[in-house]
Amino acid sequence: MIRTNIDIQHLNSFGLPCLAAGFCQVGSLQALTSICEDAGFKHSQRLILGGGSNVVLAGDFPGLVVQPDWHGIQIIDQDSQSVTVSAGASEVWHKLVIWSVEQGYYGLENLAAIPGWCGAAPMQNIGAYGAEFSDVCTSVSYIDLDTLSQHSLTSDQCQFDYRTSIFKKPTAQNWLVTGITLRLQRQGNLNLDYPGVAEMLQRQNIQQPAPADVAAVITAIRQQKLPDPEVLGNAGSFFKNPIVSTNTVDAIRALHPDMPHWATGNKIKLSAAWLIEQCGWKGHRKGPVGVHRDHALVLVHYGNGSGRQLLELADCIKQDVFEQFGIDLQPEPKIIQN
Numbered sequence: 001m002i003r004t005n006i007d008i009q010h011l012n013s014f015g016l017p018c019l020a021a022g023f024c025q026v027g028s029l030q031a032l033t034s035i036c037e038d039a040g041f042k043h044s045q046r047l048i049l050g051g052g053s054n055v056v057l058a059g060d061f062p063g064l065v066v067q068p069d070w071h072g073i074q075i076i077d078q079d080s081q082s083v084t085v086s087a088g089a090s091e092v093w094h095k096l097v098i099w100s101v102e103q104g105y106y107g108l109e110n111l112a113a114i115p116g117w118c119g120a121a122p123m124q125n126i127g128a129y130g131a132e133f134s135d136v137c138t139s140v141s142y143i144d145l146d147t148l149s150q151h152s153l154t155s156d157q158c159q160f161d162y163r164t165s166i167f168k169k170p171t172a173q174n175w176l177v178t179g180i181t182l183r184l185q186r187q188g189n190l191n192l193d194y195p196g197v198a199e200m201l202q203r204q205n206i207q208q209p210a211p212a213d214v215a216a217v218i219t220a221i222r223q224q225k226l227p228d229p230e231v232l233g234n235a236g237s238f239f240k241n242p243i244v245s246t247n248t249v250d251a252i253r254a255l256h257p258d259m260p261h262w263a264t265g266n267k268i269k270l271s272a273a274w275l276i277e278q279c280g281w282k283g284h285r286k287g288p289v290g291v292h293r294d295h296a297l298v299l300v301h302y303g304n305g306s307g308r309q310l311l312e313l314a315d316c317i318k319q320d321v322f323e324q325f326g327i328d329l330q331p332e333p334k335i336i337q338n
């Protein structure tokens, strides 16, 4: 069941070269148990890989890459107001969104066209267009690969926050998410506040949009704005938007009064893209890697480069932003290096 020396370049959206010492797809506790006891890989490092759209593979992987193989989307409970839906970790996220809006359910429309699989959605609490996974999640099931025991966490226990959750903690490194459960509404209010959404609906003469209309518009906007990883390797936003104190913002705004910023709780969120652009990195190319010409937040791989070259570029950007603004940018994708 474990294949050795497998090229996984086509399994990551950056298209970075990587040879995995071991690779397997597993869809049951029984299969996982035999894999975890395999003499060749029992004590080796493990990497759980979904759609590969949020990882930076910085070289060959000397351990075992485990790709979950849990499928199925089904309604497990419902009442007059809501439906509870479960999805296997290996279902493509966008497929779940499309399925839900085709049923007329509210809740996932703003999260349309985010690449990747359902099992990774809780990791960084995926979010876009004013919505987050945590808005609809009721529970997440996982298997701890160290103990081979099955668990389920309620949404509260998942500790969701901006682009993070309990699943990102080092203690959860060997937790393999097998499925997610979401509560969707039969009726609801659509969030059309994000720039461009209401305008595009209007241009299409849609007066009373349904969730499917919003998902279609957001998909179209995203396709216009973001590079397609099939054409140009990328992982979407490379850095998180920094969340800082009001004192920090005041200090920067004294020199840069036009700096965009948003209140979030009692802190302030800054635009990582704006900070990077101010440092002159937008559109900058360094050999086989670079910063997208339209999106300062999207690092790209033009081909024939390596994860190390990408990380060197990210480090230069980080350093410049720190020197100019005193802000320490944090990467959004998981960096896999040995």
Ligand SMILES: Cc1cc2nc3c(=O)[nH]c(=O)nc-3n(C[C@H](O)[C@H](O)[C@H](O)COP(=O)(O)OP(=O)(O)OC[C@H]3O[C@@H](n4cnc5c(N)ncnc54)[C@H](O)[C@@H]3O)c2cc1C
Pocket (backbone or CB within 6 Å): 013, 047, 048, 049, 050, 051, 052, 053, 054, 055, 068, 089, 114, 115, 116, 117, 118, 119, 120, 121, 123, 124, 125, 126, 127, 128, 175, 176, 177, 178, 226, 227, 228, 229, 234, 235, 236, 237, 334
């Ligand atoms: C063009 C583009 C646009 C994007 N836009 C957005 C956006 O708008 N919002 C947003 O939040 N993200 C965005 N992303 C990032 C990415 O789509 C999400 O983070 C997505 O959830 C990653 O899913 P994946 O299956 O590809 O995960 P992978 O890249 O395979 O893995 C990501 C992390 O999750 C872990 N993981 C994956 N599956 C499991 C599992 N079953 N159990 C345990 N751990 C697991 C991996 O070990 C890794 O640490 C974008 C990416 C691209 C390429």
